[in-house]
Amino acid sequence: MTTAALIVNTASRRGAAAYEPAHRLLLERGVPVTDAFPVTDPARLRETVEQAVGRGHGLVVVGGGDGTVSSVVDALAGTGVTLGLLPLGTANDLARTLEVPLDLAAACATVASGKVVDIDVGRIGGTTFLNVASLGLAVEVAKAMSPVLKRRLGPLAYPLAAVPAYRRHRPFTAELTFPAGDHEPVRLEHLLQLAVGNGRFYGGGNAVSHVAGIDDHSLDLYAIPHGRLREHVNTARFFRSGTFVEHPEVLHLRTRAVEVATDHPMAVNVDGEVIATTPVSFTVSANALDVIVPQGSTAARRDRQNAP
Structure with missing residues (x-):
């Protein structure tokens, strides 16, 4: 044994x-x-x-x-x-x-x-991740999450930290290229958040998308544009189910590999820890x-x- x-x-x-x-x-x-x-x-x-x-x-x-x-x-x-x-x-x-x-x-x-x-297992350069890597608003949320807040409130700390993070956020531009050729290059301007998921959930039970899984040998990428607070509150109602990716202004792609460059170096939050900076490449190792x-x-x- x-x-x-x-x-x-x-x-x-x-x-x-x-x-x-x-x-x-x-x-x-x-x-x-x-x-x-x-x-x-x-x-x-x-x-x-x-x-x-x-x-x-x-x-x-x-x-x-x-x-x-x-x-x-x-x-x-x-x-x-x-x-x-x-x-x-x-x-x-x-x-x-x-x-x-x-x-x-x-x-x-x-x-x-x-x-x-x-x-x-997802990979960002030489670092592995299991759930999601993100840049934009999620990084500001991670920075606002003190150990005391996390210990006292648990998952409820995420929405509480999101309020000041949203106020500090500044929109950014990202350029996406796909080494496997499964998508054409994309330039996205005025973004609130961009995320690349290997698993299904992040942030205490929000879904990367309604079709994301950790055994499907692909990454789920979504990008949310910066806009009015009222629009984001409406979109946030569908974070738990992951169906927010069906919103016409939200980009959702599935891929085996993606390279992300931004208009200025940006921190990347990987499974709750800020450990990388753009430009970065994402791949997936199946099984x-x-x-x-x-x-x-x-x-x-x-x-x-x-x-x-």
Whole structure:
């Protein structure tokens, strides 16, 4: 039987309180955890996961938010090591996409008795992401999200932070090119936000689009023009369903790769963390990461020929 390692980001919203109960619950449910690490410094998460992989663990259970998981994806993708997910962050959008329960006990039960699927991984230059990368308003929102606000309000912190972010935002111009030739180049002016999604959800349950998925081997790109506040409020009503991309002024494209340049260097928010600057290129690696999901989840399947 393969052994497992438990790695919890105790700086995440629920990480510190959840570490010991998670360890106990996993053992009670028969998960063979032989190494357990409460990581207080998020900068050490990746090296801790790399150590777990190097020790031969076939299952690495990671507790934290979306930024936590994205920061360690490179250490797991393509290794054949399976990710177990304990959603302990603010938005937990990867868990929402994969239909992993947000309740700790139920998430531990999923690790113990779920099924293994393989999911796509987005790449922005040399950095991986699972949910969405965006520029424009989303970056201002991320900057307005203090750790205290996130810890106290959870997903409700996003709309609260969006109000001052909207007031500060200045429109921008973006030029999109598509290396695979699946679309003609596009120049977009006076934009509010541009996003490239690998998964389905972002921002605590908003959908990238109504057709986005994490196992469809493509990226969903949308661009929202800057306009009147009343128009944006109306569009925002459809963020949860993702049907806002059907608005005639919203551009929505699906692609395997896109290069984004802007009229001035702009920060890029990747799964809740601002870690890149335009110009940037986005690609998708199909079926790159093994992860445990509930038996009833329809978010992804096991595609690889060498799957056990």
